[in-house]
Amino acid sequence: MSPSGAEVIRQIKQQVQEVDPAEVSEHLGNGVTLIDVRESEEWDRGHIPGAVHVPRGYLESRVETAVSDRDAPVVLYCASGQRSALAAHTLSELLGYADVRSMTGGITLWKDRGYKVEVPKVLTTEQKERYGRHLLLPEIGAEGQAKLLGAKVLLLGAGGLGSPTALYLAAAGVGTLGIVDDDDVDLSNLQRQVIHTTRTVGTPKVDSAEAAIAALNPDVEVVKYPVRLDASNIMEIVQGYDVIVDGVDNFPTRYLLNDATVRLDIPVVSASILGFDGQLSIFKPHDGPCYRCLYPVPPPAELAPSCGANGVLGVLPGTMGLLQATEVVKLVTGIGEPLVGRLLLYEALSASFTELKVRRDPNCPICSRDPAEITDEEMGVFPDYEAFCAAAG
Numbered sequence: 001m002s003p004s005g006a007e008v009i010r011q012i013k014q015q016v017q018e019v020d021p022a023e024v025s026e027h028l029g030n031g032v033t034l035i036d037v038r039e040s041e042e043w044d045r046g047h048i049p050g051a052v053h054v055p056r057g058y059l060e061s062r063v064e065t066a067v068s069d070r071d072a073p074v075v076l077y078c079a080s081g082q083r084s085a086l087a088a089h090t091l092s093e094l095l096g097y098a099d100v101r102s103m104t105g106g107i108t109l110w111k112d113r114g115y116k117v118e119v120p121k122v123l124t125t126e127q128k129e130r131y132g133r134h135l136l137l138p139e140i141g142a143e144g145q146a147k148l149l150g151a152k153v154l155l156l157g158a159g160g161l162g163s164p165t166a167l168y169l170a171a172a173g174v175g176t177l178g179i180v181d182d183d184d185v186d187l188s189n190l191q192r193q194v195i196h197t198t199r200t201v202g203t204p205k206v207d208s209a210e211a212a213i214a215a216l217n218p219d220v221e222v223v224k225y226p227v228r229l230d231a232s233n234i235m236e237i238v239q240g241y242d243v244i245v246d247g248v249d250n251f252p253t254r255y256l257l258n259d260a261t262v263r264l265d266i267p268v269v270s271a272s273i274l275g276f277d278g279q280l281s282i283f284k285p286h287d288g289p290c291y292r293c294l295y296p297v298p299p300p301a302e303l304a305p306s307c308g309a310n311g312v313l314g315v316l317p318g319t320m321g322l323l324q325a326t327e328v329v330k331l332v333t334g335i336g337e338p339l340v341g342r343l344l345l346y347e348a349l350s351a352s353f354t355e356l357k358v359r360r361d362p363n364c365p366i367c368s369r370d371p372a373e374i375t376d377e378e379m380g381v382f383p384d385y386e387a388f389c390a391a392a393g
């Protein structure tokens with residue numbers, strides 16, 4: 001006579017190595033892959049932070065994506081420790097994983113012991129449809145989309161670069177978009193600032209941008225700052241954002257922004273444009289160079305767009321702004337190789353991209369120091385800008 005189901009489970013549980021929640025908690029993130037084998041609804045109600053979700057029904061087909069190295073340590077858990085024991089048995093007996101353990105008591109005991117549980121944002125039916133093409137990408141999926149919806153991104157400027165960036169980040173479902181701009185929409189902006197329309201000429205850019213974003217995606221909350229960024233307000237505005245998108249057109253603000261974001265440890269996706277050429281980089285404090293590492297002194301004044309009106313090809317800020325938006329999505333979701341320590345140059349007329357390595361300056365006046373040491377007085381200190389522009393003729 002075949003053994004009963006209960007008997008089989010009892011036997012398997014005897015063979016499988018078990019591990020106490022205390023030990024799992026201690027080794028979280030230390031090279032041990034923690035796999036939650038419960039169903040999606042259970043995962044959505046809360047799971048252990050840092051765990052990977054591979055429902056038991058998909059174990060054989062998906063586990064290799066979660067852990068490709070069969071000698072790497074793996075801990076499985078479920079609600080009570082039963083399903084994870086069966087799954088551990090499958091991994092070690094059928095799939096050849098060498099170091100598999102099942103967590104005793106499952107997430108129920110984990111919670112009883114007072115360890116942390118993370119409740120993921122659950123997408124509504126409408127969101128599942130809206131972001132369906134993201135959900136189909138395993139690199140983004142529901143988890144990446146939830147990160148986008150929870151992200152706070154600050155756009156400096158709703159102009160040439162900020163317009164396409166804002167539209168695409170809104171479309172991608174970035175939950176909070178802050179916009180700093182104290183200008184009104186001018187007819188001459190519309191050749192490239194695609195978030196504004198003929199009807200919004202004469203109205204504040206932050207209002208015009210907010211209306212366009214609201215029409216595109218009601219999931220996005222817009223926070224408006226109709227001010228000029230300066231030393232008196234920068235810390236207050238920038239604080240609390242996950243990523244800054246820098247589309248400002250003047251060097252004093254760039255220096256000020258750099259110093260504030262190094263101090264607050266916020267990455268800046270920075271682009272600039274002139275004529276037919278654009279450049280792009282990410283300044284991620286302490287991971288890569290900062291803006292001052294790249295430009296210890298201001299670039300030559302003739303390259304300073306804000307010194308006067310310069311021509312720009314209307315589509316160029318679109319190209320550069322969308323490269324910025326792409327980098328923001330990568331930073332928020334943690335996928336790909338962000339453009340940290342690299343400067344990307346784009347020449348529209350020759351249709352060519354060039355990449356330059358940018359290194360951290362060990363003597364950088366800002367990022368070589370302990371961020372806490374950077375004082376308010378030092379931030380954005382920069383040669384007199386009027387004089388600087390005058391020198392450009």
Ligand SMILES: [Zn+2]
Nearest residue numbers: 290293364367
């Ligand atoms: Zn630096």
